[in-house]
Amino acid sequence: RIHHAMRTIGMAQQALDMMCERALSRQTREGLLAEKQFVQGYIADSYAQLAQFRLFVLHTAWSIDEHNDYRKVRKDIAAVKVLMPGVLHDIAQRALQVHGALGASNEMPFSRMMLAAAVLGLADGPTEVHKVTVARQVLRDHRPSDDLWPTRHRPKLLAAAREKYAEALEHEVGNW
Template sequence: MRVFGYGDGPHGGHAEITFEGVRVPLENLIATEGDGFAIAQARLGPGRVHHCMRLIGMAERALELMCRRAAARVAFGRPIAEHGVVADWIAEARVRIEQARLLVLKTAWLMDTVGNKEAHTEIQAIKIATPQMAEWVLDKSIQVHGAGGVSQDFPLAQLWTAARTLRLADGPDEVHRAALARREIRRYA
């Protein structure tokens, strides 16, 4: 399958599979019958941290490209890095990346020290915040690159696609926001 017109690269990507008339012999079950959902859920926390680490890397790459382009591209007689709005985007990008990085590090530390269940609030928080951060940084980097930012000449459009897609993977933002809000409200009910 292709997403926003892109494949998933050399790692095989995603596919649609239809199972018809499939039976699994008892000796081939991973756990007991009916445990599949629990097994799938158990991998989500570490998977979400992995996604967020990749998103931070994407945002770092986008910021690097934005800074290089802003320093090299001249408009109205000076590098666009000297234009206030671009400088603001660069500063804001660094702040947003570091905020997300710290929340992801805290989440990973909690998962290691108290377990995935106790880190659930933070896992949901990074799943909401990190893709949105990366999407924002990538958008500003694309803007600094002009039309080139959406072309194959730079990796930005493909990175933006990956970041935007991760706002849906393992549950959309809205589901995580609703669950996180319920958890917070329970503390005061």
């Protein structure tokens, strides 16, 4: 699955590069597309999404090499698989938007990238199966609460607040 993720990173990087080139070269009546705030938002969102995904994939690849045990990295591998189609689809969609009608033409790779994203959602099993794997692995690292409250610290905080503000509470309750 990691090799699919590396391919996804390459395609998403190509879409981001093309989006930036188009934004810097396309002149409208009001100026360059790169000067438009919504285009800047597309570029920033795409950059951040790709950088996060790239780091997660690299971390997962490192974990595979480090542990050499599928059971220890299964959660991360499945999470990479879950994220992969969305990252590529989102960035390709933004690039298509920046290119306008030209982006939807056969000369541009964005429709193929979006189709590839859909196919990646099916490769190595449906994304939903991998979501279940991730959730089960995450839940194994946690224990149920013994208390009525979902977090143990809340009753302690409530008791501390009652003690700290007891006098003010008595005064206010007495005035009702």
